[in-house]
Amino acid sequence: MGARLGLLGASLAGGLGLLAALHAPRACADGAAVPSPLEPPSVTRTVVNYAVPEIALVRDDGRAVSLHDELDDGRPVVLNFIYTTCPGICSLASHVFSELQRRLGSESDRVHLVSISIDPEEDTPARLREYARRYSAGPGWRYYTGTAGASIAAQRVFDVYRGDKMGHTPVTLLRLTPGAPWVRFDGYATVDLLIKELHGQGEATASFIRP
Template sequence: MSSLTRSPFAALALAACAMLGPVPSAARAADGPDPHAHCHDAMGALKRATRSTARYTLPPITLVRDDGKSVSLPAELDDGRPVVLNFVFTTCATICPVMSRTFAQLQERLGSERDRVHLVSISIDPEQDTPARLSEYARSFGAGPGWRFYTGTAEASVAAQRAFDVYRGDKMDHTPVAFLRAAPGRPWVRIDGFASPDELTSAVRELIAAR
């Protein structure tokens, strides 16, 4: 396992935890207390991001894309493009907005290569995250056509989380993790912690060059 450089985006998460600064409107809860009021993972977010490799078996589950279309998870991820994947939920007020901003900046840094990469964000709160809500959330972060958001049944969401070894039983206990894969059949690169847009861009370009 190799260590990546310390990301300034971890500090953003801690600041958001302390101040609960503004996030895109779609990322705010409509009612009730802020789901990250306790911010129990904020200090952990300051740890260095670490990179490892693993092989994951994709479960044969159906998810619903932000355009309302039901799709097979394996088919979506095995379309031949390099994949960058994370797990988020739209009412998250700290970790998820930081990860989503990082994906948005990754798109920008990829430039003309952005259409060659499939960015995937899977909701861990499918009861709240309808396709319409995910579509609004995607727009708030400037998601291009190569960055899609997915929801589905609670069972499907849990199965996806378990497949990537990120299921922790409660959405409040989630941690920042990103997954990258060059092509179907290749191992996944797993980045635990906050990787910066530059670090993700470098990792993606390595995958593209290795294809």
């Protein structure tokens, strides 16, 4: 298992092309089942309306903010849930965001990448800033923590709360404009898939970036 994860890490360091070869979701827990390399990638896309309330969070710069206000600043949002000591899916999800940011280039500040910690007791703003540096996060990618109750509330809004951080699964959420439905990807959403959605080439979406 350790050798296999080491190989994945080496591939990730060379680029995000490996995500096309990643398969069904794996949990962060040690000993979780690893899918067969012969299985095809599995990503489920659904369109969902989520009502986001005024949940008090703390941004990686130490500023107290409202989740609702942060998500409704007018930009498209791509959101995930992570924790900094997660050895598996969080690293893969963060590499996807890092590569997405790189691929967007000069457009990257026009997309709000949001990573919310599901381990707020450990993930202080300082720790999140360190984690952000690891993935070369630019100004358009912000990390959020807060109280345990606030983190759980945020997870419940997007139906990702699983009761234990070790059992969480990969979910990426994307919304083009405030008030629009969210596109939810259960599984490993690739950079190409997210770019396609942002360019309005997904299923029944509008475009925010013009080719």
